[in-house]
Amino acid sequence: MKSVTRLLAIALLFAGATPRLGVVAAAAQEVKREAIIEGAKKEGKVQIYALLAVPEHMQIIQRFKEKYPFIEPALYRATSERLYTRIENEARANTHLVDVVGVSGYQYYQLLKRGLIGRYESPERRSFDPAFKDKEGRWTAYYVNPMVTAFNTRQLTAQEAPKDYGDLVDPKWKGKLVMEDEEIEWFSTMMGFWGEEKGLAYMRRLAAQNYVIRHGHTLMTQLVAAGEYPAAVIVYGPQTQSTRNAGAPIDWHALNPTVSGINLMGIAAKAPHPNAAMLYIDHMLSEEIQKDYLSGKFFKVSARQGIPSAVMQKLSKVKVIPVDITQSENFEKHRKRFREIFLGER
Template identity: 40%
Template sequence: MNRKITAGSLIAIFIASLFAFPAPTEGQSERDRMIEAAKKEGEVVFYGGFSVSDVAGFIKKFNGKYPFIKVNHLREGAEKLMTRVLTERQAGKHTADVIQARGFPAQVMLDKGVFTKYLSPESQAYPKGFKDPDGRWATMYVQTSIIAYNTKFVKPGEIKNWEDLLNPKWKGQMVIDREETEWFANMLEVMGRENGLRYMRRLAEQRPTMWEGHTLMAQLVAAGEHPIGISLYAPRIEDLKSKGAPVEWVRSDPVIGFLYLVGLADKAPHPNAARLLIDFALSREGQTEVTESRRISMRPDVKPNPPRLVDGLNVHPSNLALARSYDRLYKEFQGIFGKK
């Protein structure tokens, strides 16, 4: 049957074709512009806590996608990194593009305006509590705070939870970091302040030795110098186990998750290259690389190495707002555990 094609029907067909073959979305064109701008910038300055060996694979994978961006990585511990960034800002110097830092120091920098908003499309994959609702940061990885022990001195099942550390037989057998304020603050929040303080005072009566550095303490536990480690990092214990060390860790409740955040520095000299680095860091590919150094990803589609690091655990994300009471909490922690 012949149909008469009118001007009106031609217009209708044209309009329908527009919907059938959509033009590139605004997001796609914005992405293209970002990549072109990043090519002109040519580099990105990344402040973080990764060791040289751990960050090498991450940078290699990033450069596989963006070979035109040189990554300049500066490594500092959490407190030193915070001090460096704030000192540079005070002097009017803005060097960092991307900053990766542990929770409490990161919160101090957030409150001082160090991070600016960048809502990475990759952040949508992360659960609540592991990203900033305002888009200033997302969790690059987590370190879980656990009880570790040497299997030559502690039998499996002897320690099942935090209360078991109060057994008199463990007096003088434990080690704890002298800067463990963030763990202390979050445990008080989970337990309830009064119950938490009561527990901490009883734990301090067990006379744990105070050292500095979680890696060192893990090694001391593995060597048997201190059979039990309080608030060590589970990935480090798993790494020692894989090398034959006689260590194990307790799947207690709760397990505090220390957040290591990544965000865009305000006044970043290379903002477009920085956004691409953040997107990669939070992507499935980037997070898979992060887990190669036994860090824990909070992306649901990326399993840690090994998976038992999170399977069945009640990981309580560190409440960064507690950092605003850091001075008081630090004095409380030192007043309880620092007594001779």
């Protein structure tokens, strides 16, 4: 710690009578980081609960271990819903095991409301688009999932395929496209974007198209690529682009606006290894991981500014709005309304 203190003293000396705030701030940040590293050495562990697939996440963890060999990471992977339930149950039992939380927006917001998420202003957050981080340091989108419309390239040209919201309610597509049966996040976000009157009017017109209802975006992507349907109303852009890159006859258009699912990461409020957790969050949000791993190897879309991808290139032409995670408070209301409109349930 003496070397850290000396570093700060030297920075202050160079600042002189007219303090160079940037130099002082950088030195202070270095002091803080050294303290975090020292704390992490004593902790020796970090427990991660996240939804990113294990084969992918383990590569990120391996890189972390190379940088911080004194920390042993442990990963528990499940769906967002199961992770939420596990964290909540542990909190009720006063058994706080998780350090780093990485789940989708709706579940993350519920954890936040219950006081189970802490605050950490990672220096890496400065590089993230303001729409994909909060102002208090409680969450940052470590990858995002834009929702797009996809089409089979053997059946439709890019010009012929539906490419905007107006096209999706064109009578010529009636009964021909496929749609997900639980598109609640997209539905609630667009209702908020358009407003009640316009939103309901559009959703009812879309429902009147009598599209084929299936469950699962992965399945719908596969079915469109196989030619079972000429197009899908909403699928995930990164998955569709990855399928296209593998040689399948599928492509996609970005709707305007494009709703983007968000997968959020932050520190648990009662993390048993808080310093190691902070280092892991820095690692996940770093340019190296966002660019070389999430975007480069795994075809995920990064919310970090300056990370190129084929998906982001298309999205640059439209307005992208993140899923409104506050709508999770009214999830059952939105789910009921969606199912009434699209599935005819009462």
